[in-house]
Amino acid sequence: MVDQAEAPAPVAPDGGIVPMNMIQALNSALHVKMAEDPNVLSFGEDTGYFGGVFRVTDQLQQKHGLTRSFDTPISECGLVAAAIGMGAYGLRPVVEIQFADYIYPAYDQIVSEAAKMRYRSGGQFTAPIVVRSPYGGGIFGGQTHSQSPESLFTHIAGLKVVIPSNPHDAKGLLTAAIEDDDPVIFLEPKRLYNGPFDGWHKNPVSPWKAQASAQVPTGKYTVPLGKAAVVREGSDVTILCYGTMVWVSLAGAEHAGVDAEVIDLRTLVPLDIETIEASVKKTGRCVIVHEAPKTSGYGAELSALVQERCFYHLEAPIGRVAGWDTPYPHAFEWEYFPGPERVATALKAVMSGGAR
């Protein structure tokens, strides 16, 4: 995948560019930021000595000390609330929720507190926290290790929502999220941690290092929040996607034989509406792909925005490919997970003038 929206990755004075998988890239972002800024802390369940069940916080405690990277009680509400208090003091805590499915106990603190702190205090208090969490399916995790809760956060005023799709972006976006003065929900597609995944579950997973987007500077750089990436240029139809679905969409376009323009949103809030608008006006068609259930998913918002801004350019109804409106089912993972075949079907439907 070539990241065309991004200039060549800036090289930090201290280092070169090395291939990293997404775990290593996220880990590198944390190491670099913690070395640079003593106000940055990392904590969560199992994130300290052990470095997190997915190893994203590996060696942070060993390198930066026990009080800067530590394990917390299994209390998502408690740890997010503590982060909010620390953020109000002036620290920049980066907390991990072990799986996004466990963010719900913390939902009140995120939604009622972090999101509204700046607004309700007339700007006196802020909550500059990052809540990191692996999310999404494709790992046989069953209902409580597979959900995609992004639209629950995009609906809340005051929260930023970031979802990277490759190692280079992951590091740059996480760095930008830590430096951001607002609360950021940073969702990591765990199906992409170790390699890109095109949705053909029987295909062997290729390693990240074969991808251009796995060339990650060891030093500091940011990928700005609110800037989408055109990951494939095309003229027939615009695909709006993020996370794992970027790779699935690329595979789906190829499978359909359609010249699709694939846009990796990278951040859902703030949203890069210019890039979306320009692309849909160019192609005249739009298909939205996400893993979360269809009803009230982020695709509904995208579809409304495209309709509001590009209606007279549209040559077909907007298509949506999404997870079904059921809990995530263990044995039916591959029927549930929106794969390239379903993307291709939607693309063909849109190309022939009707989404359904």
Added chain:
Amino acid sequence: MTRNTQPLSLRVPEPTGRPGDAPDFSHLKLDVAGAVDRPPVEARPVQMLDLAFRLIRVLDDEGQAVGPWNPRLDAGTLKKGLKAMILTRAFDDRMHRAHRQGKTSFYMKCTGEEAIAVAQGMILSREDMGFPTYRQQGLLIARGYPLVDMMNQIYSNAADPIKGRQLPIMYSAKDYGFFTISGNLGTQVPQAVGWAMASAYKGDDKIAITWIGDGATAEGDFHNALTFASVYRAPVILNVVNNQWAISSFMGIAGGLETTFASKAIGYGLPALRVDGNDFLAVWAATQWAEERARSNQGATVIELFTYRGAPHSTSDDPSRYRPGDEHDKWPLGDPVARLKQHLIALGEWSDEAQAEAEAEAVAQVRAAGREAEAIGTLGQSRPSVKMMFEEVFATEDWRLTEQRREVGV
């Protein structure tokens, strides 16, 4: 300026040993068997505060049952318990291996904790409701739930009783008094209280029992449960299984260094017992005490079951990366199977040969069930109809699901 002239510092608790260190349990204060008094079940919580900090034990080092908590079980019950524990261990071993062989996506063992679910499953009846977490497979096994059905669930195969929808080991067996397991920690505990409140509201005679890990006691749900249990005097037994580790976090991270988990009950006005969880008789006696309280309308009891998670947290975990490798072998409360075996031998009711025979029998029973389940199919080889994916989201399917089901072609 504040008035403080002294810099503050942040404390983060650490365990006594990490990989490469020698296990160190010298900080544990363990009462000897028989040392702790047994209050009458009518005792008020304030009259028995010390029990939240002591350790109720019945089996001594020689395998003799001693002291006021000795439940004086007959040999038949003891043998039944031992056999169920042996079977639970054999089942765990086979299913752990099945994961290694790619037959399922996930498994979790309860090695070292078998006495808890087995004893408690035997004491309560199937009409009472158990609200388990994921390490109470012994409850189903003690109650004779078919092993093959457990395996069918683990394999998500065509005969999976919960239709391929749940992560392996997240059983649901209403007829066996086994509530559906959630992957979200702690949620079952306040639900158990609500179930118990319902039984009281209806004037029924059923009680509830629930389990939570030491780590998960940090969740708000645990504290919500204690509040409701206390306020409404719910007939429920609230077990905290303190197995020392919550994945890589030692129990100090959950607050276990400052006080005991049993003592969390005190602030809520609930009676608390702290029990040797590797002692089948102590678990039995404490549960019976709590059961009597609940059945006689005196409300809830919190029981901390002090034990050690011998196996990895799950098949995704490697404990040698965060704790001393031989910590389990050095656990001062021994192994629950070995201790009950020793007791039965001391009673003249059992022998090494009988033990070997029971173990072989358990392995054969598990193997036979395994053959049966695998003939139906393992994960990916067999599964319920894809239609099941769309059913039972609601009592009746709405148009969205009907459309989506048709899109899949089922």
